[in-house]
Amino acid sequence: MSDSTTGSSDLVDKGLATGKIGTFAGAVLGISCVAPGYTLTASIGLIVAAVGLKMPAIFIAGFIPMFLTAYAYRELNSRAPDCGASFTWSTKAFGPYVGWMCGWGMVLATIIVLSNLAAIAVEFFYLFIGRLFHSDGIAELGDNKAINIVTTLVFIAIATYISGRGITTSEYVQYILVGFQMIVLLAFAVVAIVKSVNGNAPAGLEFSLEWFNPFTGLALGAFVIGVTGSIFAFWGWDTCLTLGEESKDPTKVPGRAGLLCVVSILLTYLLVAVAVMMFAGVGDTGLGLGNEDNAENVFGALALPVLGGWGEPLLFLAILASAAASLQTTFLPAARTMLAMGAYGAFPRKFAAVHPRYLVPTFSTVVAGIVTAAFYTIVSLLSEHVLLDTIAALGIMICWYYGITAFACVWFFRKELFSDVRNAIFKFLFPLLGGIMLTFVFVISVRESMNPDNGSGASIFGIGLVFYTGFGLLALGAVLMLVMRAYSPDFFAGRTLRRDTPALVDESSLIEP
Numbered sequence: 158m159s160d161s162t163t164g165s166s167d168l169v170d171k172g173l174a175t176g177k178i179g180t181f182a183g184a185v186l187g188i189s190c191v192a193p194g195y196t197l198t199a200s201i202g203l204i205v206a207a208v209g210l211k212m213p214a215i216f217i218a219g220f221i222p223m224f225l226t227a228y229a230y231r232e233l234n235s236r237a238p239d240c241g242a243s244f245t246w247s248t249k250a251f252g253p254y255v256g257w258m259c260g261w262g263m264v265l266a267t268i269i270v271l272s273n274l275a276a277i278a279v280e281f282f283y284l285f286i287g288r289l290f291h292s293d294g295i296a297e298l299g300d301n302k303a304i305n306i307v308t309t310l311v312f313i314a315i316a317t318y319i320s321g322r323g324i325t326t327s328e329y330v331q332y333i334l335v336g337f338q339m340i341v342l343l344a345f346a347v348v349a350i351v352k353s354v355n356g357n358a359p360a361g362l363e364f365s366l367e368w369f370n371p372f373t374g375l376a377l378g379a380f381v382i383g384v385t386g387s388i389f390a391f392w393g394w395d396t397c398l399t400l401g402e403e404s405k406d407p408t409k410v411p412g413r414a415g416l417l418c419v420v421s422i423l424l425t426y427l428l429v430a431v432a433v434m435m436f437a438g439v440g441d442t443g444l445g446l447g448n449e450d451n452a453e454n455v456f457g458a459l460a461l462p463v464l465g466g467w468g469e470p471l472l473f474l475a476i477l478a479s480a481a482a483s484l485q486t487t488f489l490p491a492a493r494t495m496l497a498m499g500a501y502g503a504f505p506r507k508f509a510a511v512h513p514r515y516l517v518p519t520f521s522t523v524v525a526g527i528v529t530a531a532f533y534t535i536v537s538l539l540s541e542h543v544l545l546d547t548i549a550a551l552g553i554m555i556c557w558y559y560g561i562t563a564f565a566c567v568w569f570f571r572k573e574l575f576s577d578v579r580n581a582i583f584k585f586l587f588p589l590l591g592g593i594m595l596t597f598v599f600v601i602s603v604r605e606s607m608n609p610d611n612g613s614g615a616s617i618f619g620i621g622l623v624f625y626t627g628f629g630l631l632a633l634g635a636v637l638m639l640v641m642r643a644y645s646p647d648f649f650a651g652r653t654l655r656r657d658t659p660a661l662v663d664e665s666s667l668i669e670p
Contacts (some may be wrong), residue, residue: 219387
């Protein structure tokens with residue numbers, strides 16, 4: 158373990174491959190983790206059910222706190238580029254206990270998303286093969302629990318293997334998968350709009366700027382529900398920031414990649430949202446986006462009428478590529494956060510192990526794969542309700558660690574916030590507003606999680622199982638934190654990662670592009 162710095166006086170060089178990731182590659186990896194193809198097909202129906210034709214406005218509303226928080230990530234990374242990202246920065250700002258729980262929230266959210274992504278990839282894998290060979294029997298294999306679990310484990314194993322082969326291998330795979338899904342989504346949106354304009358669409362709605370206005374025609378409750386779903390739709394862009402130590406310019410590339418990622422995702426969401434609304438409308442019958450029968454897989458319902466016979470399997474393949482790409486890249490932030498936690502003694506030191514040839518955190522990657530596989534298998538065998546409630550609790554965990562990171566930026570730079578206009582805007586105002594918005598959504602998510610009607614509908618003593626799931630997993634983290642304090646007191650005593658704001662970045666210690 159080297160004691161050399163990577164941009165801050167007490168940050169540890171963890172042995173990762175340096176100078177590998179540029180701005181475009183980082184943005185691609187971030188887009189892959191967000192998985193726009195999968196996210197859109199799963200969320201459009203739910204958002205339309207809440208806000209109708211205001212879906213574009215809701216995507217913009219969900220984008221705003223993500224955009225503001227991205228500046229917090231950018232500023233923190235420019236001062237202290239570290240693969241631990243939220244964990245490292247929140248530890249420096251608020252101390253080891255808040256930092257540990259922030260890191261735990263990030264890892265936990267990632268594990269849950271990984272299991273869900275693998276399951277979605279399996280579902281669309283069998284749908285694609287079934288449509289390709291015109292076999293309903295093959296298309297329905299994903300509904301068989303035993304086949305579903307076994308195939309899901311295979312997908313997780315493949316993703317774990319690719320993630321362990323080096324960051325450049327992951328980068329090349331993502332260029333193909335992300336490029337393919339974005340081309341298909343663009344083609345789908347353009348064809349849908351053209352058919353709508355030419356009068357060849359079921360709804361044929363005319364484009365309206367009112368769709369982008371969140372201040373009219375929306376009840377507060379519907380707006381909040383929509384924004385909560387929209388924030389989840391942007392989750393994963395911070396992958397760019399966990400690759401800081403592997404970037405060509407650790408202080409600049411990750412922040413630029415993160416901003417490019419969230420803006421690209423927003424534009425994709427807006428284009429597709431407008432296209433499907435113009436083509437199908439928001440009615441609750443037929444192809445309408447408000448039809449509950451289509452809510453879980455909007456593209457599955459629209460693929461054939463929009464793209465024709467050749468388009469259905471192609472779109473299914475694009476969603477498969479989206480889920481598979483995100484499955485692979487979502488391993489990156491989880492493994493690197495655990496690597497950082499191991500390097501600083503917050504996790505057992507074994508997590509800091511880096512492969513001598515591929516220069517990736519092999520042990521952390523394998524652990525993430527094993528835990529994901531075990532988690533999915535156990536909750537699938539226990540009850541589908543448990544899996545649904547765990548996924549529904551994601552909003553709590555996402556807002557938890559994003560919000561902490563936003564506030565960490567303000568506190569981390571507290572001595573220089575008003576030294577000039579730039580600092581006042583990018584280190585104070587933007588992160589503060591982002592943190593406040595995420596806190597608001599966090600509170601609403603907690604309140605909604607207590608409603609038995611959310612998630613699976615299961616409840617204990619009249620309180621929804623989603624609440625118990627979300628806070629139960631966070632409480633598990635608190636218990637493990639106390640165990641680690643007894644096992645590794647140095648981190649919690651502030652001896653491995655100091656609380657004080659570090660000195661300015663030593664530019665000479667950074668890897669040049």
